[in-house]
Structure formats: structure tokens, C-alpha cells
Amino acid sequence: MSQKDSFVKFEKVDKSYDGEVLVVKDLNLDVPKGEFLTMLGPSGSGKTTVLMMLAGFETPTSGEIYLDGNPISSIPPNKRGIGMVFQNYALFPHMTVKENLAFPLEVRKMQKSEIDEKVGNALAMVELQDFGNRMPLQLSGGQQQRVALARSLVFEPRLVLMDEPLGALDKNLREQMQYEIKHIHEKIGITVVYVTHDQSEALTMSNRIAVFNDGKVQQISSPDVLYEKPNSSFVAQFIGENNQLKGKVKSINGENCIVTTDSGDDVHALKINVKNNGDGSLVSLRPERVAINSSENFENNFDAKVKELIYLGDHIRSRVEVCGNDQFIVKIPNSYKEANLKEGATVKLSWKASDSRALDLN
Amino acid sequence: MNHSQSSAGLILTTDGIPLKISLKKAERVNKIRAFLLVSPLLIFILVTFLIPIGDMLARSIDDRQINTVFPKTFEVYKKWDRQGLPSEEVYKTMFFELKNSEGYSVGKASTRMNYSKSGWKSLLKKSKRKFKKIEEGPFKEKMIAIDKKWGDREYWLALGQMVDPTTMGYYLNAVDLKYDSNKNIVQQKENRRIYNKTWIKTFKVSVLVTLFCLLLGYPISYLLATLPMKYSNLLMICVLLPFWTSLLVRTVAWMVMLQQKGVFNNLMVMAGLIADENRWQLMYNQTAVVIVMTQILLPFMVLPLYSVMKTISPTYMRAALNLGASPLHAFYKIYMPNSIPGVSAGCLLVFILAIGYYITPELVGGKDGQMVGNWIAYHLKTTLNWGLCAALGAILLAMMTALYWAYNKIVGIENIKLG
Numbered sequence: 127m128s129q130k131d132s133f134v135k136f137e138k139v140d141k142s143y144d145g146e147v148l149v150v151k152d153l154n155l156d157v158p159k160g161e162f163l164t165m166l167g168p169s170g171s172g173k174t175t176v177l178m179m180l181a182g183f184e185t186p187t188s189g190e191i192y193l194d195g196n197p198i199s200s201i202p203p204n205k206r207g208i209g210m211v212f213q214n215y216a217l218f219p220h221m222t223v224k225e226n227l228a229f230p231l232e233v234r235k236m237q238k239s240e241i242d243e244k245v246g247n248a249l250a251m252v253e254l255q256d257f258g259n260r261m262p263l264q265l266s267g268g269q270q271q272r273v274a275l276a277r278s279l280v281f282e283p284r285l286v287l288m289d290e291p292l293g294a295l296d297k298n299l300r301e302q303m304q305y306e307i308k309h310i311h312e313k314i315g316i317t318v319v320y321v322t323h324d325q326s327e328a329l330t331m332s333n334r335i336a337v338f339n340d341g342k343v344q345q346i347s348s349p350d351v352l353y354e355k356p357n358s359s360f361v362a363q364f365i366g367e368n369n370q371l372k373g374k375v376k377s378i379n380g381e382n383c384i385v386t387t388d389s390g391d392d393v394h395a396l397k398i399n400v401k402n403n404g405d406g407s408l409v410s411l412r413p414e415r416v417a418i419n420s421s422e423n424f425e426n427n428f429d430a431k432v433k434e435l436i437y438l439g440d441h442i443r444s445r446v447e448v449c450g451n452d453q454f455i456v457k458i459p460n461s462y463k464e465a466n467l468k469e470g471a472t473v474k475l476s477w478k479a480s481d482s483r484a485l486d487l488n
Numbered sequence: 489m490n491h492s493q494s495s496a497g498l499i500l501t502t503d504g505i506p507l508k509i510s511l512k513k514a515e516r517v518n519k520i521r522a523f524l525l526v527s528p529l530l531i532f533i534l535v536t537f538l539i540p541i542g543d544m545l546a547r548s549i550d551d552r553q554i555n556t557v558f559p560k561t562f563e564v565y566k567k568w569d570r571q572g573l574p575s576e577e578v579y580k581t582m583f584f585e586l587k588n589s590e591g592y593s594v595g596k597a598s599t600r601m602n603y604s605k606s607g608w609k610s611l612l613k614k615s616k617r618k619f620k621k622i623e624e625g626p627f628k629e630k631m632i633a634i635d636k637k638w639g640d641r642e643y644w645l646a647l648g649q650m651v652d653p654t655t656m657g658y659y660l661n662a663v664d665l666k667y668d669s670n671k672n673i674v675q676q677k678e679n680r681r682i683y684n685k686t687w688i689k690t691f692k693v694s695v696l697v698t699l700f701c702l703l704l705g706y707p708i709s710y711l712l713a714t715l716p717m718k719y720s721n722l723l724m725i726c727v728l729l730p731f732w733t734s735l736l737v738r739t740v741a742w743m744v745m746l747q748q749k750g751v752f753n754n755l756m757v758m759a760g761l762i763a764d765e766n767r768w769q770l771m772y773n774q775t776a777v778v779i780v781m782t783q784i785l786l787p788f789m790v791l792p793l794y795s796v797m798k799t800i801s802p803t804y805m806r807a808a809l810n811l812g813a814s815p816l817h818a819f820y821k822i823y824m825p826n827s828i829p830g831v832s833a834g835c836l837l838v839f840i841l842a843i844g845y846y847i848t849p850e851l852v853g854g855k856d857g858q859m860v861g862n863w864i865a866y867h868l869k870t871t872l873n874w875g876l877c878a879a880l881g882a883i884l885l886a887m888m889t890a891l892y893w894a895y896n897k898i899v900g901i902e903n904i905k906l907g
Contacts, residue, residue: 234812
């Protein structure tokens, strides 16, 4: 990525609150203009701290943040011109929706007519034209969320930050709002940095996802790469469902390797995050990439015992014991071929070496 | 639809009884239970609060004392045309009623008569003693012979104020007015006008105390509401500490601090800021009252402020900053409007407490710092003019009610938050 592409740049940023623990460790991150970047991670992983440093409410302990090429650590939050949607919206309760939207324009000393026009446009964007004179508390959660979104965009900031903005909404509304935010982003092409701990939210909306754990970015890539090619055990486990087989590296052959599981089975896998023979490794494998009783020729073929079958309509979720792991999940499409599977039966499981990834022991 | 809703619009239950009646019946037991639960408190408040207040309000206009002691005299008195002296009949009735009355009731009546015209008390006391020797008329001449005040028309005219069983006299007195002998409302004599000055002083002190409490309490409440828990708890204890100390101890401590040879003046002299002979007069005046009352009433400002500020999410300020407002602008436009319920609750509370304050002005106020509460106590304990006490108290009550009403009109009482 060239320097020109990097609109937001974190350079060797560390952050500590108490001088004992680093909540953000050596963060280096580039966000190109117009990108929707999501910071995803469990709570306490440092992602919100990163966002607060970008907004100016926290200062980096060391390192520097650049916005459009300029260092911003010494610029106070009110001079940064960054929009933000807060977790609980932070709509001013004593002002109407219109007054809330007009606030950032008034502090910028705009003309009354210009303010009216921009507020009108912003309300139209989130389809709340008829609600301008309501107080925030008279609106539903979803409507408040849309007002907060409109307020963060109304003064045309260069960058918008969103701190788990959908956390307080129920599931249906949350999914609907995900699409709305995605569409607005596509329409106006603004750069968005979004924080969430909800992986499906991240996968739905983002151009790229940065997975945070323990103050560090574990992996940063597009949603499909992140799901299909995780490069560490943490990411593989955190994103989507994942089977793991624990063992030691037996041999390495170029891009491939063989891992011997604790039960003595040899698993063919891609060499991703292991270095030497004898290293401990977790082999990661998505449940939907495992074939059951297949006649095709795969590198990995094992007999497995069916422990549990859970009927889920479109597919059957099957827990089996294979290679010493009795928590191994296989997703079987609900088609006529597999209809006669029984608990306690022995089946043949097979998968490609290119679908199994030998990762660190974590 | 037709089944459940009759043509008159009444909704019926399945049994055919109107829904409202049915509902009332169902809720009656609950209402009775609720009433029984509150009834002990209701009775307590009635006996210890409502009845005494009602009695006090009645006293402020009650004027029956003389009518009960000299009922017949007042009957004949009413026939007097107020020209010259009253007739022999009035003197005669007065003579017998005074002679045959009990000393105790005459004492009470004469006190009241003295409010209308000073001199009555001694006149009745002296006359009652001398009347014992007199058996028959003509009473007019004999009475005037005992004391020539009996022949002074002014005394007889003053009685006219007391003919009615109710009077506005106490209220007039409380605002430096009085009835003259023809029952016209006139100003008190120059040297007896004290209450209007006191009212203004009381108002001024209360406003100042409220203002200083707000100025001192707002920042500390803000700090309390925004500091992390472990610091704010400690600070809260410091704020509440005065609550745990006796009011008298605190007031006396202030006396030690503020008097002319006290700690504060000594420090100022030691620091060379004032000359030894020019020590500040900080005690026994209004300044002392304002300083000490501000300190004593400060918690009543801080607590409502704190409880409201605690509910103002810090993200409001962050959001305002993020949207481009300077910290000052954000505070003025976002934080302050949201803290208004606490400000108004605190101000109302402190003002109401201040306007009726008694002990602090009594101890540190000196002559200059006396407030209405002190006059009430004075008349209650020293002059025993309970009618005037009642009138002063009733005016205080009316002022507070008016304030409360105005507050409700302007801010809305539902916006008040005490905690």
C-alpha cells in the first residue's frame, strides 16, 4: 500500500492507562480513503481504545496517528473534524432531532438557510423527514440510531467512527441497520472505521476487517480471506465455526506439511503458522469443507463415529469423534443422500489438504 | 361489537355489568388496603402538622379574647355614636364586667388591648384593684377619678378595633401598618417600623445564600459526578461531613473563626494584609449570617445537583466535542441545560430553608443580622404576641407557596429531581 493510499495511519502506537499494562501494543494500521474498516475483537482487546485515540478522547502513550498525512495527536477532538456514532447514540436529550443535527453546523457558524438545507438532506438520507421536531426520547431505538448516524455525517466529515452503534438494537433491526449503514457508505464514499465484537456484523459490512486480540492486530484482510484463510488459531476460532485437531508437525514439504494428531493420525494440511518439525500445531478446518462418505479422492480420509445429530432444517449438524477429537462438527446438507445417518454409526470423513490449515498452538 | 358495547357507549363485561362498575368493585379491596397502610402516617401528620398549622393560621386573625371577657360591654359599646365620651351605661357595664372577671382572663384581654393602644394594660390592672371599694354609681365620674385615662376618648376609640371577632391587625402589624382609632389603615410611627426592613433583609440574605451555594456547589457536584468512584466517595464524605456535626457546634466554630480576635482576622494580620487596628468586622452582622448559612446549607445544594449530574452521560460532552464544539461551548449548550432540574431543585430547597432560618442568625447575626424567624421566636417567647407570630409565619408560608407556584409555572414541578 503506497503512502498516498493511507488516509488514516497508525504508526507504532502504544497505549497504557496505568503504566503497567499495554492495552494497545505496537499498532501499525493503514486505512485508505473510502474504505470501510472494521475493528473486530473480544471485549478488552483494545479496539475501542484505538477508536478513542483516533477521535481524540485518548492520547497515544507513544507513536503517532496521521490523518491525511498530518499527525493529529496534539489536535483536540473538536478540531479534528471526525464524525462519530456513539454506543448509546449520545443524542442531546434536551434538543429536538433537528436541533441535534443542526448543532455541528451551528458551531461551524454556518448560515441559517444552509443549515436548514443540510439538516433536511441528512433527515432525508435516513428517511426521517417527518420526525425533525420530535425529541430523541420520543423515537424508537432504530430511529435514534439513524439520527445519530445522520448527525455524524451532516457536517461532512472526512472520516466517521462508529463504536458498536448497533449493540443496543434487537436482532432484526440490527441486520436491517447493517445494510442501511453499508448502503450509505457506498453512496457517499466516506471512510468509516467501525468497532464491533459481532463477527457477522463485521463480515456483512466491511471492506476489510482487523481482528484484535490482547492489544494487537492478529490479522487484517477482507472478510472472505479472513474466513477462508485465517493465519492464526485465534482468528480461525473467533471468525465462524471451526474444527481443530491438535498435534505435532511430522514433516514439512514446501507449502504443505503433515501433522500427527495426539491420537496418532497423520493429517495433511497447508503449512501456515508452523516452522519446524516437532512444533505443536492446531489444524483448523471449516465444518462445511468436510465430505461424508464421499467417493472423491481427498488427501485426508478418516473413519469417524457419529456422536450427536442436530436437525436444523436446511442442514444437519453432526458432532463426530475423529482423530481423537469428539467435538468435531460436520455440516451435512439436508438432501436425500445423507438422510439415513444414525447416531453411533461409523462414517468416512474426507477433506482436502488445502482446506486444512496448520496453525500455531496458541 | 354490539355485544360488548351498548348503544350508550358503555362497555359491559361478560356478565352484563358495566365494565367501570365491575372494575371499581374489583379495585375496592386494594384501595382500602392502601388507605389502611397510610392511615397511621396520615393521622400522625394530621395531629402533629395539619392541625397545628391550621390553628396557627386561625390565631393570626383571631380577635375573640376581649369579646369573651367583656361581652356585655361590647354590646352596649356598639350603640356609642363615637362623639364625645361613651354613655354612663357603657361605663357601668365595663365596671361590673371588669370587677367580676377573673384576673387571668383580664390579663390576656388587656395584653390584646395594649396592642391597639398602649396604656390599656396598666389602666385595667390599676382599676381592677381600686374597683373593689366602689359599690355604686355614678360610675363614669368615679372611674375617671380613679384614672383620667377613662376619660380619654382615644382609649375608647381604640376598643372599636376589637369589636369584630376577627382582625387583620396582626397582618398589618407584620408589614409595619396599623389601624388608627377610626379603623383606617395607616403606617406605623417611624421608630416602630421594623418588619418591612426585616422582610427585605430576610429576602436578601436568602437570595445571597442560595446564590453562593449554587456558585460553590456546582463545580464540586460536577467533580463528584465525573470523578472515578474511589475519589468521588471520599469527596462525598467531605461534603456530607457537616451533616454529621451538630449545627450548634458548627455555628460556634464559625464564631471562633470569624470574630475580631478570631482565627481568620489573626491570620490576615499575621500575613500583613490588614493592620491590627483595622480588623474586619465579620461577626454579629449580615456578612456573618451569609457566610455561616452558606456553609450550613451547602449540602442541600450539592445533593440534588449531584444526583442530577450523575445521570448526565459523559458521552454527551464527548459527542459535543466530536461535533466541533469547544469545551466551553459544549458545557454551556449541552451540560448546563441538562443540569437545570438539579439547579432548580437545589435553589428551591436552599431558599426555602434559608428564608425561615432561625438559629444561625440568632447566634452570629447580632442586631443587624436578625431575620423574620428571629422575630417570630422573640414574639413567641418574650412578648407572647402569638397572633403576630402566626401572621409572620403565615406570610412566610404564603411566600414559599407563591415561589413554589411560580417555579411550577416556569420550570414545571415534574422537572425537579431531589435524588
